[in-house]
Amino acid sequence: MKENYTGTPANRVDGRAKVTGEAKYAAEFEVPGLLYGVVVNSAIAKGKIKHMDTSAALQLPGVHQVFTHENRPGYSWFDKHHQDEDAPPGSPFRPLGSNEIKFSMQPIALVVADTYELARYAALLVHVEYEAQPHETDLEANLPRAYKPKKYKSPPPSDPRGDAAGAFDKAEVKLEQAYAHPAHHHNPMEMHASIAIWKEGGKLTVYDKIQGVQNSQQYISNAFGIPKENVQVISPFVGGAFGSGLRPQYQLFLAVLAALELKRAVKVVLTRQQMFSFGHRPHTVQRLAIGASPDGKLQSITHNAIAETSRFEDYNEDVVIWPGVLYDCDNVEVSHQLVDLDVYTPLDMRAPGGTTGTFALECAIDEMAFQIGMDPLEFRLKNYTEKDLNEDKPHSSKELKECYRQGAEKFGWANRKMEPRSMKEGHQLIGWGVAHGAWEAQQQEASAKAVLSPNGKLTVSSATADIGTGTYTVMTQIAAEVMGLPLEDVTFELGDSTMPKSPLEGGSWTVSSVGSAVKLVCEKLQEQLLKMAQKMKNSPFSEAKLADVSFANKQMFLTHAPATSISLQAILDQNEGKPLEAEASQKPDSKQKKYSSYSHSATFVEVQVDEELGTVKVTRIVTAVAAGRIINPKTGRSQILGGSVWGIGVALEEHTVLDHNLGRFMTHDLDKYHLPVSADVHETDVIFVEEKDEIVNPLGAKGLGEIGIVSVAPAICNAVFHATGKRIRELPITLDKLL
Amino acid sequence: MRPFTFTQAQDVDTAVQEVSLEGAKFVAGGTNLLDLMKIDVMSPSHLVDITQIALETIEETEAGGIRLGALAKNADTAYHELVETRYPLLSHAILAGATAQLRNMATDGGNLLQRTRCYYFYDTQTPCNKREPGSGCSAIQGYNRDLAILGTSEHCIATHPSDMCVALAALEATVHVTGKNGERAIPFADFHRLPGDTPHLDSNLQPDEIITSIELPAKGFAKHYTYLKLRDRASYAFALVSVAAALELEGDTIKEARIVLGGVAHKPWRVPEAEALLQGQKATRDNFRKVAEAYLQGAQGFGHNDFKIELAKRAIVRALEQATNR
């Protein structure tokens, strides 16, 4: 019978390689004659480099060069040549571009030496004199300067619906509050790293930590004016990225620059501290004004966001789309403004905008429910929307109600007492909170290639990435299932710019986009196999169409008469020892345009808050997710668990602190930038709710990368309120705020 | 990292000689020093590895206490039977710090001399009097959430980050050291310094001196004790405020109380006069709060760390409550 690989919790196909160290990350490739580059970063946030003395560094034997703005080789100066696939509107930063300092920790020199240790030592000897200018890094102090960007990176905020201000004025129950979300840094386990290898004839091979090799390839080609075919970018494994690898980072630029100039191979790896010298989730302040009727019907929502960006690019994200996605309300007005500061441009970070916006909206909704005296879950149900009201489109599927039901049941929500501070054990106040969230299920155009070898082994490839999400595994499952092959006979390859085109791995669209291409390319192989079988003598398939046959157990057979079968090997044997090959490109189907597609989640949380000391412990998290078909419940569950843990960090711990005197992020290592540790994580449950979706894409799968995080932090905030009666509107909720 | 030379000393005398060289430093577990060398906060030109010296024994003393060899590992100390049964406060304090891996490397001597975790101390591109005397203190006007509220100076408001030391101060340990001029014993209360106008000095240990052992007196408060550590996450974070509390009780009357605060000053913070307020008193929350108020007298916040004053008071009350009920 047909074996379903998708939908089963297959182990990671690359698990063994990862735990044995066989899997190689960008910095780990051994290259003969490799030189090491170490970056020097700016001490000031704004001003000019007056003078740079590199002589002491250059005098050390084994130091090859110190690249600065004074001696760097030329490169293209056009903005468009520095704009990568994920660049926001503006004029991208060019490393070593000039003597101008635009943000603290700006890369200002690259020391290249025979060994890493030597380069690191020499970097200490680079002496820099600055002419500092006053900087502005404080978002809250600069709010009056907020502006509407000329161009938005993500879709501009929707037009107002109804009359939010009027309805708010008239509403019997009102809430108006401000919420602050601090800057966060991605902090993947693997630091950003690139090795650029110069080859005779000016060709380059580059190993890069990136969420899409073709983005780096195009960027290098544009910035340095090298034909694309002369640049090969390879990135088979990525040790987490969370968005930090969507844009090529400066270590890539500097490694390439040095390799081209020195005609050598150069590796540049950032330090943990330097991981705080580029993009981050922007500090964002939000205002919510909500009006409702005393019986709990939403009448008005106004959601305004003001976020930081750099002086050179206008970064924005989907902070204010959530009222229209999540709530039935006739009068809605949203806005998203920016304040440009002397910082590096913010950068997409897991559920960009979703994490930030859902936190504020879901806290405000909880406040409103409390004000009205309604159970917060009931309040959400009362204002449930079947439609995406931003776009006025139906959902391709939406099982959020089922998420509520199953989540609440598992959690025991029905036993919740309304009153805050009503549950207590010893000194511990106990609180229960709920929140929900959504994340768009998008499909991008993607391509894949499949090669079926004469001995029946299948290799499928696409230039996508696996940032730890399980791409290798789920693509293998999809291909194996379509072709009816055991998982062991299928290999999926990714992370090489010479492979068929793929979008960046981000936006939770990889399974949907690349997975659909993988399915299609395998179907093309099926067609070839059928044709070949039909050419065989006395073929029982001569009349069959593709729709009439199935593939399983290394066989092709007539679906209505499974006994009529032929082994794939027998067909392949007809091909004179040649492999079968196919390439395919899959675009979103036009019928999708009539629908909105989102993954949904509902999170239930229990916290314990020490009544005197303010310490918060998240004792239970139940997240129920509706995300279409779950291709691999095991890797999928890991995504949601990771999101839950991150949600704890967002709610309680994470914060990159800017010292405004210095204009510098000061919590720039993992001692001072707190992420949750194992001891912070207790019972964590994941429920996948069944959701059939024949519209979203050919796989019916919506993507799980970001949905796991969005509803967790607000649910924790709401639980803290329920425990303590204190509403904290500025993240993270550290114990001092609860004293 | 800057280049340095490296030797291994086999005995205390050689170690003392070697460390007298210009720019020399001892290295034990290396969990603090090497981190700081990598980021150029400390740059000794010569490292004297002392881990070959036989100083890792934990044994009973004639006076009825115990002696911890300076090179005993934090983990071995915390799980040592003598420590667990007679000085459980010390075990708990050690285990509240760092991680299992770090405690396996870290030595007891090194723990005493670990340096502050002030944000600016760790970033050589910012002014910091402790790192670079005279350059200024970035923390006073800057970000100071983790920093001190007691015993600060206009030059530095750093804290001593150790957990172990808080317990050692409560247990009235003695630090034995050997230098060019021979041996001496330093009472724990005098081991660390306040920043004053010499914030670059963390302790009164002389540059040529090596810690050989830490001695604990017989009295271990094994019945009524607690180490309460409040921090921003459940593990792998330094204390915002910690309290080592030890009580000797007769019924519900306090015969003797020891209270030492961590995370609030440049050294473990003990106020014997305030402790004395509890002597002969009943173990009640009211009395605890009185002591807590006395402990925090003169405390001063710098903005982000103002909360520590109230937190420390509540922590004292809680710690004493826990110690009483244990």
Ligand SMILES: Cc1cc2nc3c(=O)[nH]c(=O)nc-3n(C[C@H](O)[C@H](O)[C@H](O)COP(=O)(O)OP(=O)(O)OC[C@H]3O[C@@H](n4cnc5c(N)ncnc54)[C@H](O)[C@@H]3O)c2cc1C
């Ligand atoms: C990530 C991280 C988290 C941590 N968390 C905590 C925590 O929560 N609580 C806590 O208390 N600690 C914590 N620590 C600190 C840890 O306890 C110290 O690093 C450790 O105790 C230092 O011991 P060591 O032997 O490795 O010292 P080393 O790094 O070898 O030396 C430290 C200093 O002591 C000097 N020295 C060492 N031994 C002697 C001696 N016998 N005589 C004279 N001088 C000597 C050295 O010259 C050096 O200056 C943490 C450390 C890290 C890296």
Ligand code: SF4
């Ligand atoms: S508090 Fe001390 S360690 Fe911190 S910046 Fe000031 S002087 Fe340096």
